[in-house]
Amino acid sequence: MTARSLHRTFLRSAAAHPERPALEVDGRVLTYAELRLRALAVAATLQARRPAEGPPLTAVLGQRSVEGFAGILGALCSGHGYVPLLPSMPPARIALMLERSRARCLVVDAAGARLLPEVLPRVPQALTVIGPDDVDEAPTEAPTESPTESWVEPSVGEDDIAYLLFTSGSTGQPKGVMVAHRNIARFLEVVTERYGLRPEDRFSHLFDVTFDLSLFDLFGAWSVGGCLCCPTGMQRLFPARYVDEAGLTVWFSVPSTALLMQQTHALEPGSLPGLRWSLFCGEALPMKVARAFAAAASNSVVENLYGPTELTLACTVHRLGPPDGGEDDGEVVPIGEPYPGMEARVVDESLREVAPGDSGELLMTGPQLALGYWDDPERTATAFVTLPGSGPGSEPEDHPGRTYYRTGDLVRRPREGEPLRFLGRIDSQIKLRGFRVELGEIEAALRQASGLPVAVALGWPVAAPGGAEAVVAFIDDATIDVNAVLERVAERLPSYMVPREIRVVDRFPLNANGKIDRNELRARLGAEPAGSQ
Numbered sequence: 001m002t003a004r005s006l007h008r009t010f011l012r013s014a015a016a017h018p019e020r021p022a023l024e025v026d027g028r029v030l031t032y033a034e035l036r037l038r039a040l041a042v043a044a045t046l047q048a049r050r051p052a053e054g055p056p057l058t059a060v061l062g063q064r065s066v067e068g069f070a071g072i073l074g075a076l077c078s079g080h081g082y083v084p085l086l087p088s089m090p091p092a093r094i095a096l097m098l099e100r101s102r103a104r105c106l107v108v109d110a111a112g113a114r115l116l117p118e119v120l121p122r123v124p125q126a127l128t129v130i131g132p133d134d135v136d137e138a139p140t141e142a143p144t145e146s147p148t149e150s151w152v153e154p155s156v157g158e159d160d161i162a163y164l165l166f167t168s169g170s171t172g173q174p175k176g177v178m179v180a181h182r183n184i185a186r187f188l189e190v191v192t193e194r195y196g197l198r199p200e201d202r203f204s205h206l207f208d209v210t211f212d213l214s215l216f217d218l219f220g221a222w223s224v225g226g227c228l229c230c231p232t233g234m235q236r237l238f239p240a241r242y243v244d245e246a247g248l249t250v251w252f253s254v255p256s257t258a259l260l261m262q263q264t265h266a267l268e269p270g271s272l273p274g275l276r277w278s279l280f281c282g283e284a285l286p287m288k289v290a291r292a293f294a295a296a297a298s299n300s301v302v303e304n305l306y307g308p309t310e311l312t313l314a315c316t317v318h319r320l321g322p323p324d325g326g327e328d329d330g331e332v333v334p335i336g337e338p339y340p341g342m343e344a345r346v347v348d349e350s351l352r353e354v355a356p357g358d359s360g361e362l363l364m365t366g367p368q369l370a371l372g373y374w375d376d377p378e379r380t381a382t383a384f385v386t387l388p389g390s391g392p393g394s395e396p397e398d399h400p401g402r403t404y405y406r407t408g409d410l411v412r413r414p415r416e417g418e419p420l421r422f423l424g425r426i427d428s429q430i431k432l433r434g435f436r437v438e439l440g441e442i443e444a445a446l447r448q449a450s451g452l453p454v455a456v457a458l459g460w461p462v463a464a465p466g467g468a469e470a471v472v473a474f475i476d477d478a479t480i481d482v483n484a485v486l487e488r489v490a491e492r493l494p495s496y497m498v499p500r501e502i503r504v505v506d507r508f509p510l511n512a513n514g515k516i517d518r519n520e521l522r523a524r525l526g527a528e529p530a531g532s533q
């Protein structure tokens with residue numbers, strides 16, 4: 001038994017705040033005592049029915065339902081890590097993830113149960129499936145009368161997997177990131193202290209549970225006796241209404257959500273007075289969007305968090321200060337400083353540190369470094385690396401043997417006292433007729449020239465891998481004079497970097513995690529008949 005595990009975190013809060021609301025979903029409010037009983041009922045059922053063989057992982061197929069959340073907590077309380085799956089995913093993808101995880105247990109909510117006829121025949125291994133009907137309605141009386149008497153507190157180690165999260169892989173095969181209890185415990189310790197999270201806090205929940213940022217919502221709330229407030233369908237469409245109606249105090253979303261709010265005039269100054277914290281993560285945060293949100297949530301502090309799943313949600317952070325007067329229109333908010341105990345290095349292609357002020361790939365290590373990729377030692381070895389030292393075959397003198405995660409993100413190595421700045425993806429660097437070009441640089445020029453918070457540049461038509469003949473840009477505002485923008489861009493950039501054309505879309509397509517879907521934009525270009533490009 002260990003103090004630092006997700007299930008213990010929840011159970012401690014449940015013991016301390018049994019009558020406080022833990023979860024609001026589907027118009028229902030569950031107290032900690034009620035949610036605890038439901039979770040332990042699932043855990044007891046799992047412990048009684050699961051096969052002895054197989055990895056200590058339980059998949060949970062559910063979305064924004066009491067059964068889904070109780071499933072996650074139940075999996076954890078049974079001593080397993082959880083593998084989140086969504087009923088909105090294609091059944092073939094759900095089956096693939098079940099197969100890849102080798103999980104032997106699956107907890108489903110009502111929506112998940114409806115998919116089983118399509119999912120189960122595609123899964124090679126036998127599965128113990130626990131549906132809503134398999135778990136007794138948890139009574140609200142004294143715990144001694146509950147079915148949870150048969151629950152046995154599991155022995156969970158800090159290095160055990162807390163969750164296995166599939167992220168898309170560049171080869172098309174999803175990668176399962178293994179995150180240990182000590183990784184997520186560390187993240188929760190940092191944010192709980194930084195934000196002074198407390199039982200009165202009411203947390204937004206705009207992330208799907210398959211996106212690791214959702215763990216902030218769930219376990220940020222459940223670490224301190226706070227309430228996880230799920231939006232209704234309408235509230236998802238009108239997030240400002242959600243803040244007000246749910247009485248949120250802690251906001252956490254991708255910047256695209258704030259951009260949409262800005263575009264739909266939902267960020268009137270002073271209109272979100274209840275928020276204490278306005279937190280963003282997952283993609284670059286345009287300065288204009290951050291400023292608009294800060295003006296609306298005028299009693300809150302705005303922060304830009306940065307991090308990949310492999311470093312446990314977020315590992316650097318920048319607090320938005322007052323405008324300094326010198327901000328340009330194309331600016332994005334810096335990603336700031338590493339979290340306590342996390343170490344950043346900015347390196348060149350041979351993994352040697354670049355000089356302060358130069359750009360390179362961000363590598364990070366520390367207590368939030370995840371365990372690697374499930375069943376995939378090859379990709380783990382490629383992304384989780386040790387650094388070369390000054391002599392052949394040697395390692396850096398200051399940190400011999402440390403493993404760093406290669407983020408694939410291009411950043412500027414800060415000079416003394418400066419924040420880290422995100423410049424783009426290493427892999428969005430393209431060669432344009434031999435010239436080396438960062439699409440992020442073109443996007444910054446477009447933002448500055450148009451005054452828009454977001455513009456997307458793609459290498460198109462695609463030539464050899466990593467190469468393109470030209471650049472096509474996208475904006476989402478039909479009132480902008482695109483020729484004038486191109487002229488202004490041409491004033492800043494060499495001619496080969498100036499987009500061949502700017503296309504206007506009604507709205508940027510978003511991927512499952514709410515980020516702008518560049519692949520979809522590329523697919524739209526590719527779908528056009530030859531000659532129309």
Ligand code: AMP
Pocket residue numbers: 167280281282283284285304305306307308309310335407408409422425
């Ligand atoms: P994911 O693993 O899905 O969370 O995606 C991680 C990637 O999202 C990072 O490697 C970055 O490319 C991007 N990202 C996350 N947070 C930020 C941020 N604050 N600014 C810019 N990019 C970000």
